[in-house]
Amino acid sequence: MSQASRRILVINPNSSASCTAGIAASLARFAAPTLPRIEVLSLPGGPPAIITWRHWYAAAEPLCRMIETQDAAAYIIACVSDPGLEAARTATQRPVFGVLRSAIAAAVARAERFGIIGFTDQSKARQLRALQSMGLEARLTQSLPLNLDMETLTDPIAPRARIRELAKELAAGGAQAIILGCAGMAGHRAAAEDAAGVAVIEPCQAAAVQALLAVG
Template structure:
């Protein structure tokens, strides 16, 4: 793949299983996909705290400075370092949370979010305020499970179904999966909620392809 034509998808945590899940979620684009998925080896095991969120900003910027790409996707659903990375390159830089929220708002007036841990809520609400759409958030429910549990094919399913049903009860018309570790659980959440569920890897992938399409 030509480095100038690729879309570099950067997982800012160091989890191998999470990175594999992101890559699997992007496989749906098939021949259209020009994605290269990498992880930040020096990153934390997951972006759980504000300290984690801030700690990856400079490593993300350095990676983007080293790696030429047509576009970059920050593959964490708290969008860490987004503004700083955008200041580092003239290429498009997409955050998965903002991409997923934009997709959710094409499906419903109000949406809910299944969050990673309780501490993620403040970061995601900050992003919603920046987008001017916090009033469209119907509910936010954390799973509070470790990353390696989230990426297991079965272990988090009961908790995911409970969260999806709780958000449906708030009046949400769509649900955003608020962590890339949930990429393999789209169908379980959709079946439980009976609502459209937005998977952020796919949402950001589609927007990155659009951003790099020939004019």
């Protein structure tokens, strides 16, 4: 079996080193001799965070080029607005997973209604587009944004109280599962779940499960 067929490549489309490190830490639990290796890389030249539609569209071509030059058994785009997903799927015959759609699939597999702790207010339109493409917009209770910068979000302490607060609010509003709406929140899943009392889904982990199943 080739090295490429034993690798799942996770691409963080922003340039935040702390975000990339957090993604890698959240996926470390999937390391095992019998499983494909999961490697996390950041996209060269990416913005500090995917905030605007301009960031979202600008990621598509660099993602395609990276996929074309980095052979792997499967690819994961590790941003919870799935930038460049459709374009990336034209750059390879291998599976390409968006973490937002993976998290939504995980949420509806275990709950009728779910909520999202969003990155910023500007994330909502991109989340809605993904939900509409899946025919699942009616299953979302609400999306509540943190409106924090990426480096604050990835801090192990600074955003935690606010994340817990929003998790409680979503659960009180009827969410039976909660999606963390940015890969930068990866280190806060357990705290959010403890606060909400319902399942909290970390999107990169959800995508990793789907990718591992896809490559066998």
